[in-house]
Amino acid sequence: MKSQKILIIGSGIGGIASAIRLAARGYQVTVLEKMERPGGKMGQIKESGFRFDTGPSLFTLPHLMNELLHLNSPIESHDFKYKKLENICRYFFEDGTEINALANPLDFAGELHAKTGEKEDHLLNYLNRAKTIFNSTADLFIFNPLHRFLRLAMKTKPSHLKNIFTINPLRTMHRENKKWFRSKHVIQIFDRFATYHGSSPYLTSSIYNMIPHLEHNIGAFFPEKGMYNIVEVLYRKAIKLGVEFRFNTEVTDLLTQGTKVTGVKAENEILKADIVISDMDIHMFYSSPGKRLKKPQAIKKRSLSSSAVIFYWGMKKQFPQLDLHNILFSKNYQDEFDALFNRQELWPDPTVYIFISSKIVPADAPEGCENWFVMINVPPFGAEFNREYLLKAKHNIINKIKRLLNIDPSPHIVFEKVATPATLEANSGAFRGALYGNNANNIQSAFLKHQNRSSQYKNLFFTGGTVHPGGGIPLCLASAQIVEKEIERM
Numbered sequence: 059m060k061s062q063k064i065l066i067i068g069s070g071i072g073g074i075a076s077a078i079r080l081a082a083r084g085y086q087v088t089v090l091e092k093m094e095r096p097g098g099k100m101g102q103i104k105e106s107g108f109r110f111d112t113g114p115s116l117f118t119l120p121h122l123m124n125e126l127l128h129l130n131s132p133i134e135s136h137d138f139k140y141k142k143l144e145n146i147c148r149y150f151f152e153d154g155t156e157i158n159a160l161a162n163p164l165d166f167a168g169e170l171h172a173k174t175g176e177k178e179d180h181l182l183n184y185l186n187r188a189k190t191i192f193n194s195t196a197d198l199f200i201f202n203p204l205h206r207f208l209r210l211a212m213k214t215k216p217s218h219l220k221n222i223f224t225i226n227p228l229r230t231m232h233r234e235n236k237k238w239f240r241s242k243h244v245i246q247i248f249d250r251f252a253t254y255h256g257s258s259p260y261l262t263s264s265i266y267n268m269i270p271h272l273e274h275n276i277g278a279f280f281p282e283k284g285m286y287n288i289v290e291v292l293y294r295k296a297i298k299l300g301v302e303f304r305f306n307t308e309v310t311d312l313l314t315q316g317t318k319v320t321g322v323k324a325e326n327e328i329l330k331a332d333i334v335i336s337d338m339d340i341h342m343f344y345s346s347p348g349k350r351l352k353k354p355q356a357i358k359k360r361s362l363s364s365s366a367v368i369f370y371w372g373m374k375k376q377f378p379q380l381d382l383h384n385i386l387f388s389k390n391y392q393d394e395f396d397a398l399f400n401r402q403e404l405w406p407d408p409t410v411y412i413f414i415s416s417k418i419v420p421a422d423a424p425e426g427c428e429n430w431f432v433m434i435n436v437p438p439f440g441a442e443f444n445r446e447y448l449l450k451a452k453h454n455i456i457n458k459i460k461r462l463l464n465i466d467p468s469p470h471i472v473f474e475k476v477a478t479p480a481t482l483e484a485n486s487g488a489f490r491g492a493l494y495g496n497n498a499n500n501i502q503s504a505f506l507k508h509q510n511r512s513s514q515y516k517n518l519f520f521t522g523g524t525v526h527p528g529g530g531i532p533l534c535l536a537s538a539q540i541v542e543k544e545i546e547r548m
């Protein structure tokens with residue numbers, strides 16, 4: 059075992075993944091977590107016979123999880139099981155059109171053609187292009203720190219560099235999608251991928267048109283025991299490797315000497331460390347333990363991603379017209395994003411996402427029942443999000459469900475809990491409930507993500523969804539890989 063001691067602030071997915079990687083390397087790792095459980099934004103509610111995943115619901119790139127779970131010692135085969143979804147998402151539109159995003163691209167192309175008239179090769183060419191962009195850029199922009207960009211670019215295959223030069227990063231996601239597709243519905247389906255980093259398709263760069271490659275070429279998956287099982291297996295793996303977790307322990311200050319961090323202050327206790335890693339929301343980090351640090355430009359400028367209002371509804375009935383992932387699209391997507399990012403208001407006709415894990419994990423709801431996770435995106439509201447806003451949001455959601463699904467959900471709800479921007483902030487430390495830290499609504503933000511290593515203190519590192527390479531489970535796992543590599547290079 060190495061003698062160096064590492065403290066990690068926060069047990070979100072990036073924090074636990076970093077802990078596993080570094081413990082496997084022989085470091086002595088302690089994770090300090092202010093809540094009473096691990097997982098951060100990835101949480102669960104278990105009440106009245108229902109279980110709900112409270113945060114992420116879509117699982118892609120499972121090989122990143124497998125790699126982590128197999129570090130040093132193989133996990134037992136029953137520990138983490140997941141299945142590939144045959145239908146990735148069911149989309150509903152105001153004009154009555156219903157589209158299944160079938161896992162096999164050929165089937166999906168057939169479905170799009172049958173429902174919208176879109177030529178089949180449009181989708182197949184689009185997905186090929188997404189694959190090419192991903193394969194050419196992933197090493198440069200995702201699995202390595204940006205400050206090594208030039209060095210890596212020199213080693214990158216000429217064919218990959220050639221592909222990168224064909225991307226016009228100044229073109230928006232929506233404009234690029236309009237180039238590839240004729241059908242408004244198909245364009246809306248692929249514009250939605252901007253919300254995977256809490257941004258607007260009318261503002262974010264077309265570089266992000268590589269995201270559908272993950273879902274539609276590689277696949278969308280679901281853990282057999284639900285999303286929170288990801289946290290449970292990672293936590294167990296970390297414990298097995300000797301990681302110490304201290305819950306109900308809030309870090310309030312960093313101890314520094316010259317250009318080094320020497321430890322942290324947590325619950326009035328001083329804890330010494332050779333290396334400190336923050337997995338906190340980066341805005342929260344600079345307002346509390348890192349309050350004396352120089353704020354980088356991206357933090358000062360603060361351009362937050364969307365937040366959400368989520369209703370967790372226990373339904374006393376099952377609804378065969380719904381699948382695991384369901385999207386009820388707004389009629390005017392551009393107006394919806396304009397309300398979200400420019401006017402910062404609730405949009406009366408929101409896009410509603412309904413996620414029902416009990417479709418795959420029957421134990422998540424009592425017999426004959428379903429567990430509905432019903433989410434709309436909202437601006438990262440502060441104190442102005444009061445009860446009146448919440449009632450309005452619920453009213454808008456129920457109207458949308460009635461219109462598009464012909465279901466009045468109200469009489470079937472036997473359990474209800476709700477998450478708002480304020481509760482997301484309280485429960486996971488997400489600043490103003492922003493799901494992904496800063497948004498990627500301009501080209502600089504794609505390249506101005508907070509770095510994984512501090513420019514001020516050489517033994518201070520950052521992981522998680524609000525720093526490079528970005529939000530979502532796969533990118534958090536990638537950020538842990540980068541932190542590990544950077545620490546090993548010290």
Ligand SMILES: Cc1cc2nc3c(=O)[nH]c(=O)nc-3n(C[C@H](O)[C@H](O)[C@H](O)COP(=O)(O)OP(=O)(O)OC[C@H]3O[C@@H](n4cnc5c(N)ncnc54)[C@H](O)[C@@H]3O)c2cc1C
Nearest residue numbers: 068070071072092098099114115116309487522523530531
């Ligand atoms: C509603 C919702 C839906 C989402 N959907 C998806 C999805 O479908 N697919 C996907 O891939 N991603 C999704 N995401 C994003 C994904 O959940 C996040 O990117 C990821 O979980 C963030 O992990 P993290 O490592 O940044 O840590 P976080 O989850 O942000 O956790 C940070 C941890 O730090 C702790 N902490 C904060 N301050 C302190 C302190 N001072 N001292 C000690 N501990 C502290 C917090 O309590 C928390 O546990 C979603 C997120 C949300 C909220």
